[in-house]
Amino acid sequence: MKILNKGGGIIYTSPSIAAPPTIPTKDETATSRQRPYYPWSPPPIPSPPGAKPACETPRNIPSQRRVPAMQLVGSKTSQRLEEVGEDSVTLLPTDPEDMWHANNLIGPQDVIKAHAIRKVTTESKTGSTVSERVHTDLTIRVTSTFFDPAASQLHVSGTVIVENAFVNIGQYHTLDLELNRPFTLWKKYGWDSVARETLSDALRQDKDGAVAAVVMQEGIANICLITEFRTVLKQRVESTIPKKRSASSDQDSGMRRFFDKTLSTLTRSIDFSNPRPLLIASPGFVAGDFKKYISDEGTRRGDKTMSAMAKQATVVHSSSGHLHSLNEILKSSEVTATMKDMKFSKETRFMDDFFDRLRKDDGRAWYGTVPVEKAVREGAVGRGGGVLLINNSLFRSLDIATRKRYVSMVDKVKEDGGDARILSSDHESGQRLDALGGIAALLTYPILDLDEDEDQNEQTNANEEAGDQEIII
Incomplete structure (x- = not known):
């Protein structure tokens, strides 16, 4: 997650004490009705370069003032925040993991401004109605959030506090935060130590440090991605395998189909273009056989990525192939020895x-x-x-x-x-x-x-x- 600064956006401050509302002139009153003043409404925010123009903002909201830019320390993935205090921040999510951090940052009564798509119905002079979807920027006071961990989507619901040509104050709307679209957040009760630490984690997270894991047994495989902050079940694979001893050849072909289906799902669900650790866990010899299958397939296809995947794989014993065995896997000596710093x-x-x-x-x-x-x-x-x-x-x-x-x-x-x-x-x-x-x-x-x-x-x-x-x- 990036904080937009002068080079790629701006960070703004919301004044702790709102300025008194400006009194519109007679001409302004004649041309537009005066909008109610809300003492704790955020200042207007110009859109960053390349973004869609921001929505209209009432004249009587206090003007913004610039705050010092956040400092970068060390590598590009290692950043540190100065104390935010009462400031607002403009954030640009660039990775699905960032949505999880945003969900932890945004709380009830906070104010957020982001891009929105609003369905607007207009009525003509003849009485016919026309509905269209318009793109605009909305500022809402948050009432609830919903985070979908599988899809890494964040939906923020609340009431509009800054009206424009399409919405009035007090109307309800749900913002769908999107990747590579900035949003601005005001913390109504200030940035306490926990909120600042969460924001720091969002900036310094190592996106390349996630660990892939396959928890499996005969006919079942759970494909997971373990990041610094959460465990995501990417896919669950199920396949029917014959159990009768007389059908040993059928069982072998069933296991090959199961391994092939699991491998294709694994490579489709998780990016292995950059080498990452892979944990394969199962009761018995299923995990070891699957690692050998990956290595053989990499050699047969001449796929260097798949061969590297097999070399990076660590086989761990588990009591079952279900997801609850992940706790047992992470405590194993093989995992703690290789990932003790995670x-x-x-x-x-x-x-x-x-x-x-x-x-x-x-x-x-x-x-x-x-x-x-x-x-x-x-x-x-x-x-x-x-x-x-x-x-x-x-x-x-x-x-x-x-x-x-x-x-x-x-x-x-x-x-x-x-x-x-x-x-x-x-x-x-x-x-x-x-x-x-x-x-x-x-x-x-x-x-x-x-x-x-x-x-x-x-x-x-x-x-x-x-x-x-x-x-x-």
């Missing part, structure tokens, strides 16, 4: 350490919002091995106070020298954490009574209910 591998290790501590019951592993918040407040998740594990889905709460509660925990852990890890709910580690309520912590020293208040409150509530029942009787 983000998802570190998060998997953190979750494994947490469950090990939880089994020991030594008071250094806690989960749940109330116990973890108490541990953070007491400074027990700090320097010396303290780790806060929190699911990114918690930061999408509709209640701003709830979001700020989790953000303050992240800030406190970092201030104390601990490690705050925001896990993706689209990764297996985030899904394991979600089963624990979405938040957990590894403490630097044991605390044994963090959940006593909860138990006392539950007992008090139970006693009060029992007392009420006795009074009723």
